[in-house]
Amino acid sequence: MLTSAPRGTKDNLPAQTRHWHKIEKVIDQICKEYGYEEIRTPIFEHSEVFHRGVGDSTDIVQKETYDFTDRGGRELTLRPEGTAPTVRALLEHKLYAGPQPVKVYYQGPMFRFGRPQKGRLRQFHQFGIEVFGATTAQVDGEVIAMAMDFYQRLGLQNIELLLNSIGCPHCRPQHREALQQFLEPKKEQMCGDCQSRYDKNPMRILDCKEEKCQNLSEEAPTTVGYLCDDCKNHFDEVKELLDAAGVVYKLDERLVRGLDYYTRTAFEIVSKDIGAQSSIGGGGRYDHLVETLGGPPVPGMGFGLGLERLLLTMEEQGLLDTEKGEQRHLFIAPVGAGTKAVAFGLMQTLRQKGLSVEMDYQDRSLKAQLKTASNRFQTPYVLIVGEGELEKGEVTLRLMDKGSQEKIPLHEAPERVWELIAADTPPS
Structure with a gap:
């Protein structure tokens, strides 16, 4: 239907975008x-950015990317996540050649084809950060602590940080071999996806959401038992830093994340209030992704947080404002012949002074205008521009909360109103 948004997408009307603005303000500040x-x-992006970066064996690339060929014959993909494009930009503009570490953030729409459900859309939005050029555990600690700090600033409760280390190219082969030996007798009982993962990336079997596969892999060896000394020491230091910062976490040896590029630290943040799709964000270290995309050895660490799921969690926890609309500093009410142009001029002058001002556009009565000013815009001040008052060179300023009003010379009105409102607490 032309009158409905495409399946898996949604409109954000003004009542919802106010919530987005609140989140975006916290993002910019933090x-x-x-x-x-x-x-x-x-x-x-060019499809190869995600096929090589995210990994051909991942569900994202195999099942969920929006791939298309443009009119020039180029294979392109709507971005399903933000890390690989950021790495591509790092390489194209040689940001790795400048001062290190490089610390960037992004927010915006991502696209994955999947079955739409509560908290899961085909066009969704992520807030993510990436740090390039440092292998130290302090970077891991900062990224994780920042994610939790972000949620805390928004007032979220009842969320849990899951933490694991999935090793590096030096110790992962030993775990891979042990895992395949454990799973080989059970391979035929696993789902089709996990049978494919057995050869391509068996560690991903631990991340399968099928109950049957979870049961079959319940006693499977995990990466923590096969960490090399460097990975173990790095993970111990990450935990020590989080403890020092007061960040509460739960060790989850089955946590492997859904992307092939992760190494060492992996983490996920889940909410207990939004049902089965409980993950609201996560991330980890990816020390070899830049090389995979054709660049020099540049380590990386970051996170991606889903904003729709964040909003859903905030709604469930009663953290979203329920006001009908944004408050205005002032409402201007023209009443009578020859008042509209004067009211309009006053409105523009006061807007240029930084005030939020509305006026009546529908030739309503003064009583109706005052009702609109109070109920819709919750404005504490109304400037009445009346026909008889203009003949005397004045306007009326009404203080809605106090029920009082005063006459102001027309030529003094902009400065008088601005001073009065500026001295008061402005609306947020």
Whole structure:
């Protein structure tokens, strides 16, 4: 239907975008405090960016990407996540050649084809950060602590941080071999996806959401038991840093994340209030992704947080404002012949002074205008521009909360109103 949004997408009406603005304001503030600068990458990339970066064996690439060929014959993909495009930008603009580490953040729409359900859309939005150029555990600690700090600033409760280490190219082969030996007798009983993963990336079997596969792999060896000394020491230091920062976490040895590029630290943040799709964000270290995409050895660490699921969690926890609309500083009510142009001029003058001002556009009575000013815009002040008052060179300023009013010379009105409102607490 032309009158409905495409399946898996949704409109955000003004009542909802006010919630988005609240979140975006916190994003901008926390990134400024932690030293991250914004990067904006295209919504679509060459398909190879995701096939090589995210991994051909992942569900995202195999089942969920929006791939298309443009009129020039180029294979392109709508971005399903933000890390691979950021790495591509890092390489194209040689950001790795400047001062290290490079710390960036992004927010915007991502696209994955899947069955739409509560908290899961085909066009969704992520807030993510990436740190390039440092292998130290302090970076891991900062990224994880920042994610939890972000949620805490928004007032979220009842969320849990899951933490694991999935090793590196030096120790993962031993775990891979042990895992395949454990799973080989059970391979034929697993789902089709996990049978395919057995050869391509058996560790992903631990992440399968099918109950049958979870039961079959319940006693499977995990990566923690096969960590090399460097990975073990790194993981111990990450935990020590989180403990020092007061960040509460739960060790989850089955946590492997859904993308092939992760190494060492992996984490996920889940909410207990939004049902089966409980993950609201996560991330980890990816020390070899830049090389995979054709660049020099540049380590990386980051997270991606789903904003729709965040909003869903905030709604479930009663954290979203329920006001009908945004408050205005002032409402201007023209009443009578020859008043509209004067009212309009006053409105523009006051807007240029930084005030939020509305006026009547429908020739309503003064009583109806006052009702609109109070009920719709919750404005504390109404400037009445009346026909008889203009003949005397004045206007009336009504203080809605106090029920009082005063006459003001027309030529003094902009400055008088501005001073009065500026001295008061402005609306948020």
